[in-house]
Amino acid sequence: MDNSILRLPAEQLFEEELNVLIKADTDPVPEGWKMSPRSVKIYICGGKVGNVNITPKYIGHERLVEIAIATLVTDRALLLIGEPGTAKSWLSEHLTAAINGNSSRVIQGTAGTTEEQIRYSWNYAMLIANGPSQEAMLKSPVFTAMEEGAIARVEEISRCASEVQDTLISLLSEKRISVPELSLEVPAKKGFSIIATANTRDKGVNDMSAALKRRFNIVVLPAPETLEEEMNIVKTRVEQLSGSLDLNAALPKDTVIEKICTIFRELRAGETLDKKQKVKVPAGVLSTAEAISLLCNSMALAGSFGNGDITDDDIAAGIQGAVVKDEKDTVAWKEYLENIMKKRGSHWSGLYKACRELNE
Ligand SMILES: Nc1ncnc2c1ncn2[C@@H]1O[C@H](COP(=O)(O)OP(=O)(O)OP(=O)(O)O)[C@@H](O)[C@H]1O
Numbered sequence: 165m166d167n168s169i170l171r172l173p174a175e176q177l178f179e180e181e182l183n184v185l186i187k188a189d190t191d192p193v194p195e196g197w198k199m200s201p202r203s204v205k206i207y208i209c210g211g212k213v214g215n216v217n218i219t220p221k222y223i224g225h226e227r228l229v230e231i232a233i234a235t236l237v238t239d240r241a242l243l244l245i246g247e248p249g250t251a252k253s254w255l256s257e258h259l260t261a262a263i264n265g266n267s268s269r270v271i272q273g274t275a276g277t278t279e280e281q282i283r284y285s286w287n288y289a290m291l292i293a294n295g296p297s298q299e300a301m302l303k304s305p306v307f308t309a310m311e312e313g314a315i316a317r318v319e320e321i322s323r324c325a326s327e328v329q330d331t332l333i334s335l336l337s338e339k340r341i342s343v344p345e346l347s348l349e350v351p352a353k354k355g356f357s358i359i360a361t362a363n364t365r366d367k368g369v370n371d372m373s374a375a376l377k378r379r380f381n382i383v384v385l386p387a388p389e390t391l392e393e394e395m396n397i398v399k400t401r402v403e404q405l406s407g408s409l410d411l412n413a414a415l416p417k418d419t420v421i422e423k424i425c426t427i428f429r430e431l432r433a434g435e436t437l438d439k440k441q442k443v444k445v446p447a448g449v450l451s452t453a454e455a456i457s458l459l460c461n462s463m464a465l466a467g468s469f470g471n472g473d474i475t476d477d478d479i480a481a482g483i484q485g486a487v488v489k490d491e492k493d494t495v496a497w498k499e500y501l502e503n504i505m506k507k508r509g510s511h512w513s514g515l516y517k518a519c520r521e522l523n524e
């Protein structure tokens with residue numbers, strides 16, 4: 165493994181696990197796939213193969229993962245939707261890594277995504293010099309996925325303009341792509357599919373048409389149900405991330421993770437965990453993913469400017485940035501500090517003071 169790369173794709177990071185699963189597979193493998201659906205599930209949800217431990221990648225309802233994998237066995241495409249930071253992109257990357265051994269066929273949906281980026285475009289110098297030819301074609305990830313019988317990923321599909329989304333309708337129903345300039349029809353090989361992700365916060369930016377939605381099986385990824393579940397996700401991911409980032413700091417203690425998750429869950433839900441007190445909900449997204457990056461930032465602060473142990477000051481700096489995104493959030497956050505955190509007793513007082521100092 166190359167340690168100088170900031171973020172390795174899943175198939176390289178977990179190459180060993182993937183190889184072990186492929187070797188041990190006894191179930192039938194669908195055409196175009198590298199392993200059976202059962203092995204894909206073990207790769208995603210974790211388990212044991214022989215005496216090798218397979219680390220869990222997605223932590224949550226295993227049934228949802230089974231439904232997602234089963235969708236890809238059929239000829240329907242898969243759409244993962246949910247709140248920000250609920251591991252939609254993460255699951256999509258790992259599914260393609262396990263199924264194809266390649267998670268890099270990605271189109272990032274933005275307001276600027278064009279139809280050509282979904283189908284194909286041209287190397288214009290070659291096009292002008294020699295006219296249209298296969299060599300002058302620039303194939304999109306969806307195009308190559310069709311040719312190879314593999315899965316392409318479309319991220320943040322609802323951020324693309326409607327006409328760009330509509331391009332996918334014809335590709336998904338015809339299962340072929342035509343290149344009129346070359347009188348060419350490229351049929352999709354078995355194994356071709358698309359995994360798209362969409363964020364519920366972007367709803368209304370460019371709502372997906374009913375016609376497009378019908379071509380997808382939709383799986384909704386929920387925010388973690390319980391505090392324990394969220395702590396487990398945060399702990400696992402912080403361990404994995406900090407391992408590859410050389411942060412020179414000790415991992416956060418369980419009590420620290422518990423405090424962060426508690427604050428995030430309460431501000432997200434608009435009430436305290438015991439449901440006794442209402443709190444104002446800030447505008448920022450307080451997702452599990454934010455909690456993970458907050459703790460990694462705190463570790464970076466502790467490792468770079470402290471003695472390597474995360475202090476309340478390190479956490480306070482991170483929470484402030486995560487919670488307060490505009491003027492109104494300052495009010496919500498101050499109220500939370502005074503009405504909830506201050507009254508929580510001595511083991512919260514250090515963090516309370518550190519947070520209050522930043523708001524004076
Ligand atoms: N249930 C979960 N299991 C494992 N990891 C999770 C879970 N929920 C969140 N994460 C972690 O949160 C981080 C962010 O996830 P990801 O980027 O996939 O979110 P997303 O749903 O695509 O968000 P966005 O809508 O902002 O694109 C990842 O590091 C992922 O590991």
Ligand SMILES: [Mg+2]
Pocket residue numbers: 252253254319361
């Ligand atoms: Mg995403």
